[in-house]
Each structure stands twice: as structure tokens, then as C-alpha cells.
Amino acid sequence: MSVRRLFRFAVLGPGALAASFAMPGALAADAFFDDIPIVLTASRMAQSPVDAPVAVTIIDREMIEGSGFTEIHDLMRLVPGFVVADWTEGSPAVANNGLTDAFDRRIKVMIDGRTVNSPLWGNTNWHELPIRVDDLERVEVVRGPNGAAYGVNAFQGVINLITRSPSTESGSRVISRLGKGGFYDHGFRVNGSADGAIDWRLSGSHRRAVNFRPYRNEEGDLYPRETIARSVLNLSATAQLSTRDELGLMLGFSEGSSERGIPGSLVEPEREDDSRSNFLHLTWRRSFAADSELSLQYFHQGERLRAAWLETEEPSAVIAWNRNSDVRRDDLEIQYSGRLSPTWRFMVGAGVRQESARAPYMFNTGESLGGTSSQLFGSVVWAPMEKLKVDLGGTLEDHHFGGSLFSPRLALNYALTPESALRFSTGVSYRTPSLVEAKAEEAIYIDGRLIDVGLVTDGVVAPERVRHVELGYGAEFRELGLSLDVRAFQKAFERYIDDDRCYHRSGEQPPCPDRPQFSNVPDGTKSFLFQSGGSFRITGGEVRADWHRAGWGRVVLSQAVIDVDAGRDIVDKDFKEGAPSSITSLLLIKELPDRWRASLGFYRHSVMKWLSDGDTVPEKGRFDLKLARSFGAPGSGDEVAIVAQSLGGRYVDFSEGRYRHEPRLFASLNLSW
Amino acid sequence: MCRGWGLRVRIWLLAGLLLGLVLPARAGLDVEVVVSQRGGVHAAFAQAFSRAAAALGHRVLDAGTPAEGLDDVALARADLIVASGDAALSAALRLNPRPTLAAMIGQARFDALRMAHPDRPLSAFTLDQPAERQFRMLKAVLPDARRAGVLLGPERGDRVDLERAAAASGLDLFVRVIGDEAELIRGLEAVLRDSDSLIAVPDAMLSSPSAARSILLTSYRFQKPIVAFSRAYVDAGALAAIFTTPEQVAADLIAWLRLQKDESVQLPPPRGPASFDIAVNRQVARALGLSVADDAELLRLIATGDQP
Numbered sequence: 001m002s003v004r005r006l007f008r009f010a011v012l013g014p015g016a017l018a019a020s021f022a023m024p025g026a027l028a029a030d031a032f033f034d035d036i037p038i039v040l041t042a043s044r045m046a047q048s049p050v051d052a053p054v055a056v057t058i059i060d061r062e063m064i065e066g067s068g069f070t071e072i073h074d075l076m077r078l079v080p081g082f083v084v085a086d087w088t089e090g091s092p093a094v095a096n097n098g099l100t101d102a103f104d105r106r107i108k109v110m111i112d113g114r115t116v117n118s119p120l121w122g123n124t125n126w127h128e129l130p131i132r133v134d135d136l137e138r139v140e141v142v143r144g145p146n147g148a149a150y151g152v153n154a155f156q157g158v159i160n161l162i163t164r165s166p167s168t169e170s171g172s173r174v175i176s177r178l179g180k181g182g183f184y185d186h187g188f189r190v191n192g193s194a195d196g197a198i199d200w201r202l203s204g205s206h207r208r209a210v211n212f213r214p215y216r217n218e219e220g221d222l223y224p225r226e227t228i229a230r231s232v233l234n235l236s237a238t239a240q241l242s243t244r245d246e247l248g249l250m251l252g253f254s255e256g257s258s259e260r261g262i263p264g265s266l267v268e269p270e271r272e273d274d275s276r277s278n279f280l281h282l283t284w285r286r287s288f289a290a291d292s293e294l295s296l297q298y299f300h301q302g303e304r305l306r307a308a309w310l311e312t313e314e315p316s317a318v319i320a321w322n323r324n325s326d327v328r329r330d331d332l333e334i335q336y337s338g339r340l341s342p343t344w345r346f347m348v349g350a351g352v353r354q355e356s357a358r359a360p361y362m363f364n365t366g367e368s369l370g371g372t373s374s375q376l377f378g379s380v381v382w383a384p385m386e387k388l389k390v391d392l393g394g395t396l397e398d399h400h401f402g403g404s405l406f407s408p409r410l411a412l413n414y415a416l417t418p419e420s421a422l423r424f425s426t427g428v429s430y431r432t433p434s435l436v437e438a439k440a441e442e443a444i445y446i447d448g449r450l451i452d453v454g455l456v457t458d459g460v461v462a463p464e465r466v467r468h469v470e471l472g473y474g475a476e477f478r479e480l481g482l483s484l485d486v487r488a489f490q491k492a493f494e495r496y497i498d499d500d501r502c503y504h505r506s507g508e509q510p511p512c513p514d515r516p517q518f519s520n521v522p523d524g525t526k527s528f529l530f531q532s533g534g535s536f537r538i539t540g541g542e543v544r545a546d547w548h549r550a551g552w553g554r555v556v557l558s559q560a561v562i563d564v565d566a567g568r569d570i571v572d573k574d575f576k577e578g579a580p581s582s583i584t585s586l587l588l589i590k591e592l593p594d595r596w597r598a599s600l601g602f603y604r605h606s607v608m609k610w611l612s613d614g615d616t617v618p619e620k621g622r623f624d625l626k627l628a629r630s631f632g633a634p635g636s637g638d639e640v641a642i643v644a645q646s647l648g649g650r651y652v653d654f655s656e657g658r659y660r661h662e663p664r665l666f667a668s669l670n671l672s673w
Numbered sequence: 674m675c676r677g678w679g680l681r682v683r684i685w686l687l688a689g690l691l692l693g694l695v696l697p698a699r700a701g702l703d704v705e706v707v708v709s710q711r712g713g714v715h716a717a718f719a720q721a722f723s724r725a726a727a728a729l730g731h732r733v734l735d736a737g738t739p740a741e742g743l744d745d746v747a748l749a750r751a752d753l754i755v756a757s758g759d760a761a762l763s764a765a766l767r768l769n770p771r772p773t774l775a776a777m778i779g780q781a782r783f784d785a786l787r788m789a790h791p792d793r794p795l796s797a798f799t800l801d802q803p804a805e806r807q808f809r810m811l812k813a814v815l816p817d818a819r820r821a822g823v824l825l826g827p828e829r830g831d832r833v834d835l836e837r838a839a840a841a842s843g844l845d846l847f848v849r850v851i852g853d854e855a856e857l858i859r860g861l862e863a864v865l866r867d868s869d870s871l872i873a874v875p876d877a878m879l880s881s882p883s884a885a886r887s888i889l890l891t892s893y894r895f896q897k898p899i900v901a902f903s904r905a906y907v908d909a910g911a912l913a914a915i916f917t918t919p920e921q922v923a924a925d926l927i928a929w930l931r932l933q934k935d936e937s938v939q940l941p942p943p944r945g946p947a948s949f950d951i952a953v954n955r956q957v958a959r960a961l962g963l964s965v966a967d968d969a970e971l972l973r974l975i976a977t978g979d980q981p
């Protein structure tokens with residue numbers, strides 16, 4: 001579909017909707033025969049792990065509440081094979097099987113189908129997300145490459161954060177958390193009246209948390225602190241215009257400061273970074289049947305960072321500069337799914353996206369960089385027999401600096417019984433370099449002279465590629481209250497982009513790019529060059545067991561084993577240790593008498609190395625505990641609780657030599673009326 | 674499509690009239706049919722009814738719609754008025770009192786109209802499924818269900834009947850009554866929290882598109898299946914429904930009409946549907962991790978009251 005036709009559709013569609021909105025009589029009721037809005041379409045329902053073509057983990061509301069987590073990135077600890085780390089200089093990082101630095105740009109993160117990865121680094125700024133755990137209905141995590149369904153950059157996985165529909169809530173609610181060490185997190189939710197034409201919810205929160213206190217290591221070196229404060233405001237509204245048409249509006253705003261740096265240090269003095277982000281998301285969904293739907297969405301995302309910075313140069317020059325950035329993304333997407341016959345289903349879609357970023361410190365220019373990308377995607381599902389489904393899909397993306405890339409995927413799902421299935425999938429996915437990886441020229445000036453370069457690129461950085469294959473087994477034994485997900489996989493990565501040392505005009509290998517503007521950079525100065533860091537293969541297996549019994553509680557156990565086979569062309573030897581060989585998570589939720597509930601979380605991974613700014617993190621487990629008592633009307637969600645995160649105290653995070661994350665102890669009140 | 678249905682109804686009514694004329698040996702009844710609308714389900718009912726009634730030798734005539742105006746002369750001499758739907762019945766009741774049989778109408782609405790016209794010779798074949806049949810349906814699709822939830826609106830329904838029928842199917846019943854739509858979500862949450870499934874009832878307030886949408890989304894949030902009363906509810910996301918089609922309503926009326934003498938009619942007491950159909954949303958079943966028997970087996974289980 002051409003862009004012109006897309007826009008014509010966008011203009012005509014809402015007009016037709018407005019007409020139907022003006023005719024409430026069209027909704028008049030004859031309960032037995034009148035149409036009802038087609039609510040549970042395939043896109044709205046979580047796909048059963050037994051039916052899914054690829055490995056999908058769902059973190060539902062019970063797990064979210066039971067975990068005691070207050071930050072969305074922490075929820076990813078519950079996903080088999082996922083690791084999470086935080087550091088003092090920016091957003092936390094989430095990785096599927098490791099092999100990631102502080103900028104987790106290989107996992108695509110979406111909120112209700114809207115991509116939130118930053119156009120600058122491609123990573124997710126978890127602290128800046130304009131929603132909170134309290135807004136989430138569930139999280140669906142695709143645990144592997146899936147460019148065919150989600151487009152380029154769905155490289156190591158896809159996290160879709162699904163918020164609660166405003167039409168499933170009523171009244172008002174306050175959520176207040178208050179803890180040791182200056183931690184607080186206060187929020188509210190107000191819902192529109194259920195009998196109104198528009199379902200809406202306004203939610204907001206303000207929080208402050210000390211994540212890291214200055215850490216002095218065994219050598220006596222002092223490392224930075226981080227205290228974050230964030231305010232979030234979010235509006236979500238839906239209008240059922242007719243039995244077929246639903247219009248959605250979501251907008252949100254996040255603003256806050258991060259206190260960073262080392263007290264008393266001239267090298268990394270204390271500072272305060274200010275960040276803001278906002279989004280607008282408009283959706284129109286027309287449902288024809290449970291498996292037939294047309295959707296159109298537009299979203300805008302904006303991020304602004306103001307970060308004063310001091311750079312220390314040898315021998316003793318301290319230079320004031322900044323890491324200010326302004327980025328934005330506008331995205332328009334249309335998608336149609338339907339059924340051709342009882343045995344053939346299909347989905348097609350198209351999207352166009354415009355991204356721009358202005359970050360003078362990173363690109364050595366005051367101009368905005370960016371461009372427009374477009375994509376076509378689609379899949380067909382063929383069920384030649386009741387037990388077998390063949391799912392063939394692909395995405396063709398024309399990226400503004402990555403060129404044209406095609407990500408295909410084939411998946412087979414064979415039902416062994418109505419409760420269990422085997423699945424096989426294979427495909428190729430790509431990741432285009434982020435703007436930073438493609439255009440970095442992190443220049444440092446003194447008196448107008450460029451005297452040093454941090455990150456830099458050398459010409460065109462090729463897209464990363466992964467060829468993947470997995471064999472899985474999914475089962476839901478409802479009578480036993482048990483669901484199982486088992487898989488074995490192999491992922492062969494090529495041209496994995498990494499920043500590694502380069503040297504200016506010294507003869508040392510590899511050399512940095514020699515550009516006229518680098519002429520004042522002293523010979524032999526070290527910079528960091530984005531380059532294809534080589535190829536490697538990850539082989540692994542995962543098991544997830546989820547057992548539930550009403551009145552007793554629930555146990556969710558995940559275990560992953562991972563082996564990295566690095567190729568000879570690896571530039572950074574840390575790749576070999578970049579993934580832990582074992583990752584375990586356990587969430588135990590126990591119902592107790594008198595509406596008490598206790599939950600225990602255990603999260604552990606074996607030794608691993610976070611890349612670039614990170615380093616070794618030894619094998620260590622983290623225990624979390626939550627004790628809650630609900631009150632008020634059943635189902636109201638009213639609760640008082642005490643939560644302890646990391647019962648063992650401070651724990652090593654991201655780099656053993658530099659960071660000790662603070663534990664957390666707080667009480668919470670969740671009250672509705 | 675509506676125009677097509679209307680045309681077909683008129684053709685059948687005309688055919689019925691002609692059949693009446695060419696069969697003078699049998700007197701038959703003068704049956705006047707009033708439909709709420711020319712198209713859709715009322716046309717489907719009128720078409721099925723008129724064809725079968727004419728075949729029985731009755732003179733079936735089209736007495737109009739509330740929108741077009743009714744043929745009050747014809748209605749005044751009718752042996753039987755058949756009114757399809759709420760609007761048709763309301764309009765017919767404003768004219769001369771003749772034996773009137775309502776069809777394609779819910780029990781609550783019929784009761785309200787009958788209360789407003791206590792002296793009329795009036796009865797109905799209502800659309801409400803007997804509570805026992807609904808709970809048999811629930812047990813057929815959810816054999817493990819132990820505790821069923823019901824949310825009742827201002828019409829309230831027959832709570833005692835529901836409780837008796839639930840007990841007969843071995844189910845505990847959790848009932849919550851709400852007074853207005855503002856209480857919907859809280860009421861739903863309370864019901865869903867304590868139940869393993871929800872029986873949706875055809876209360877006018879709870880069946881509005883916005884209320885149905887909230888019920889479907891909230892039930893899905895709780896991962897609790899809904900057993901409902903219309904095919905549209907199943908298309909929208911309910912797990913299953915038991916309902917009676919317009920053609921089946923017509924067949925129920927015809928079965929009664931066969932027993933009537935040619936000269937006069939004896940109205941039956943108001944009754945629910947004898948015939949029914951079912952629908953299952955297999956996609957929702959998969960999403961909820963449920964394995965539901967095939968339709969033929971479900972119909973057998975409902976008919977026999979057996980449990981899988």
C-alpha cells in the first residue's frame with residue numbers, strides 16, 4: 001500500500017467513525033440478537049504457549065504483584081534466559097542470554113504495540129518509561145529473534161508491555177510505597193465512570209530511589225552513586241464507536257533528575273542529569289471477527305536529556321561539556337489480519353517511521369541526524385491438518401541508513417495432544433546499527449580545538465545478522481494446574497557490533513579513522529571504534545514450569561543453560577564470557593489464612609561479563625520477599641505489604657569492581673474507593 | 674440485505690394468502706404477523722413462521738411494522754396476532770384486544786409489557802434459556818467448573834431459579850446484584866474473584882455494547898470464561914453460548930400451532946424456547962488453555978444432563 005493511500009485511509013477512517021459515533025441509536029440493545037463489540041481478537045489475547053510459533057513467556061498480573069518489583073525492567077528477571085543489570089551512568093540493561101553492554105539495543109520493547117527503544121542508542125531507557133508496573137496488565141516476552149513478526153531490531157527478543165484497559169477498572173486508587181534509605185513511590189489512578197461513552201484512566205506517580213551509594217573497592221578507589229527521582233503522568237482513553245470500531249488515545253509524560261558522580265571527586269564530580277520523555281499514541285481498530293481485524297496506529301515519542309559533564313584529560317585538564325540530547329520518533333503503521341479459508345490465515349502490514357536525534361556531543365554537529373524508514377511485513381498460517389500449523393512470515397525493511405533487509409521465518413507447530421505441542425522455528429533476523437553506532441564522533445574540545453575523541457565509527461557499519469533455530473515443547477496440563485515450556489536453541493550471530501579500542505596515528509592496531517578534524521588529537525590517543533566485532537554461536541536450553549493451585553498458591557521456576565562458542569574473528573575476548581552458563585529464577589507465591597499472602601523471589605546467574613562499560617559479575621543469588629494482606633471487597637486489590645529486595649544486602653551489579661546496588665526495604669499501601 | 678429479507682417475507686406472506694385461497698376446504702386461522710423491523714432476525718423469524726403456518730392451512734398476513742404503521746382493520750379480525758419483538762408487541766397492544774402471541778422477545782421485557790396490559794389475551798415464546806440448560810452448557814464446556822458467577826442487573830432475574838439450577842448441575846453459585854453501570858467493574862471483580870466461570874445474563878443494562886465490552890475484557894483479565902446467551906457474545910469473545918435462532922423460535926410456535934383448532938386459539942402459558950443451538954469460540958478456548966468437546970458432544974451432554 002502506498003503512503004498516499006495510507007494517508008487517505010487515515011483521513012477517511014476517522015470521518016466514518018465520527019459518523020457512527022453520532023448515532024448512539026445504532027447501539028440500541030436487543031440483548032439476544034444485537035451485535036456486541038468484538039473484544040477478544042487474536043491481537044488482544046495472549047497466545048497460548050501451546051499454540052505460539054516461537055518461545056513466548058507471559059508475566060501476568062499475579063506474578064507482577066507477587067514479585068514485589070516496582071521497576072518494569074526488574075520483571076525481566078522472571079523470563080527464562082534473561083539477565084538484568086543496573087549501573088550508575090544511565091538506564092539499566094536487559095539482555096537475553098547476556099552479551100550486551102549498558103545500552104540494551106538488541107531487544108525490542110513495546111508498550112501496547114508502540115516501540116519505545118530510543119532512536120539515539122536503540123536501547124530502552126527503562127527509568128524514563130512513562131508507565132509504571134501498576135499500569136501493566138501483563139508482559140509478553142518473545143525469547144528470541146523475531147524480525148519476521150516485529151521488524152528489524154527484534155534481534156534478541158521482543159518485550160511487549162500491555163497496559164490495563166481503562167474499561168476494566170473503575171473508581172480511584174492510591175498506591176504508596178515508603179522505605180528505608182529515602183525510598184518512596186507514590187501513585188494514583190483515577191478512572192472515568194463506566195457508564196460514559198469514553199473509558200479513560202489518568203495515572204500518575206512520583207518516586208525517588210537511591211540505587212547506588214558511592215562504592216569504595218578493595219584498592220580504595222571510590223565509584224559513583226546514583227539516586228533517581230521521576231514523575232510520571234499517563235492518560236489512557238478508549239471509545240467504542242460502534243460494535244466494530246474502537247478508538248484509542250494514550251499519552252504520557254515522564255520527567256525527573258538523576259543525581260550522579262563521586263562526592264569530592266574532581267574527576268567525576270557530583271552532578272544532576274535532567275531527563276524528560278513524552279509520547280502520544282493513537283489507535284483505530286476495526287474488528288470483523290475474532291481473527292479478522294484492521295488496525296491503524298500513529299505514535300510520537302520524544303526524549304530530552306540535559307546532562308552536564310566533566311571530562312578528565314591527561315595530565316590534569318578537566319573540561320566542562322555536556323551529554324545533552326533531543327530525539328524524536330514518529331511512526332505510522334497499518335495492519336490487517338484475516339482468514340482466507342478454514343485452513344489459511346494471514347496478516348499483512350506496512351509502516352513508515354521517521355527518527356531524528358540531535359546530540360552535539362555524540363555526533364560532533366549541532367544538526368539533527370536521522371531519516372525515514374519503511375517496512376512491509378506479513379505472515380501466513382496454514383493448517384493442513386488439525387494438529388499441524390505452518391507459519392511462514394517475513395519483514396522487508398528499507399532502513400534509512402541500514403539499507404534494505406529481509407527477515408524471514410518458518411515455524412511449525414504440531415499438537416501432540418490438545419494440551420501439548422511441539423514447535424520448530426528457524427529464520428534470519430537483522431539489527432541495523434543505531435544512530436550512535438552508525439554516526440558517532442564523540443568529540444571533546446578545549447578552547448575550540450578538538451583534542452580527544454571517544455566513540456567513533458569508520459564508514460558504514462554493516463547490520464548484525466542472526467540465524468536462529470529452535471525446537472520447543474509447550475504444554476498446559478490444566479487439571480494439574482501446570483504449564484511447561486521447554487526449548488533448545490541455537491543462534492549464530494554475525495557482524496556483532498562492538499566498540500573496541502583504536503589508536504590515532506601511532507601504528508598500533510587497529511587504527512582510528514584519520515579525519516582532518518582529528519588533526520589536533522595527540523598521536524597514540526585511544527578512542528573507541530564501532531565495528532563488526534566478529535561472529536559467535538550461542539547454544540542453549542530453557543525450562544519453565546508454572547504450577548498453580550487455587551487456595552495454595554503458585555510456583556514459577558525457570559532455568560536456562562547457555563554455551564557461547566566464539567568465532568576466531570572475535571575482536572573483544574570478553575564475548576567468550578559475555579553470557580552466564582546458567583540462569584535461574586524462582587517465584588513462589590503462597591496463600592496464607594486470613595487473606596495473607598507471602599511471596600519469595602530468587603534470581604541467580606552464574607559468572608558473566610557485561611561488555612564495554614561493564615565487567616565481571618560473580619555468581620550470586622538475590623532473594624526478594626513480600627508479605628501482603630489484602631482487605632476490602634474481594635477483587636478490589638486493596639492491600640498492605642512489606643517488601644524486601646535483596647535480603648542479602650548490597651549486591652554486585654554490572655561490574656564487580658565498580659558497582660554495588662542498594663537493597664530495598666519498604667512498606668506499601670494499595671487502596672481503592 | 675434487509676430489503677431482500679423484507680421482500681422474501683412479503684412473498685411468503687403472499688404465498689400463504691394464495692395457499693389459503695386455493696385450500697377452501699380447510700378454514701384455518703387468520704394469523705396476522707407484526708414485526709419490529711422489516712430486516713434482520715425479525716424478518717428471518719417471520720419468513721420461517723409464515724411459510725410453515727401457511728403450509729398448515731392458515732391464512733398468514735403481514736400486518737405491518739411499527740415504523741410503517743399497522744393494519745388495524747386486519748388486526749381487529751385476526752384469530753391470532755404474532756408479534757415479533759418488543760416494538761411489534763408494544764404497537765400491537767395499543768390496538769383492539771385479540772389473542773396475541775409474542776415471539777423473539779426476552780422474558781423481562783415481556784413481563785413488563787404484560788404487567789402494563791393485564792387484561793389482554795397475551796402470551797409469549799420468550800428467548801430466555803431455562804437456567805438449568807445454561808448450567809448444563811457450562812458443565813459441558815467446563816467439566817471442572819465448581820463455582821459459577823452471575824452478575825445481575827436491575828432486572829434481577831429469577832435468582833432462586835438460578836440457584837436451584839446451579840445446584841442441580843453440582844455448581845456453587847456466586848451472585849452479585851448491581852444497581853447501575855457505575856457499579857459494573859466492582860461487581861464483576863467480586864464475582865470473578867470467587868468463581869471459575871461467568872454466566873452472562875440478558876439483562877438490558879449488562880448487555881449494552883459498553884457493558885459487554887467491560888465484561889469481556891475484565892473476565893479475560895481474570896482468565897475466567899464466559900458462557901453467554903447469544904451468538905454475537907461468542908463472536909465478541911465469550912467462550913460459549915446457548916441460544917435459540919429465529920428459525921427455531923418459529924418452529925416452536927408452529928409446533929404449538931399444530932395443536933390448535935381451526936376456529937379459535939387457546940394461548941399457551943408463556944414459555945421459554947424448546948429448541949436451541951450452541952456456539953463455541955475455539956480461539957478463546959485455546960487462549961484460556963481449555964479443551965472443549967465438539968459441538969455434537971456438547972449438544973448431547975446438554976440434552977441428557979450427563980457430565981463428561
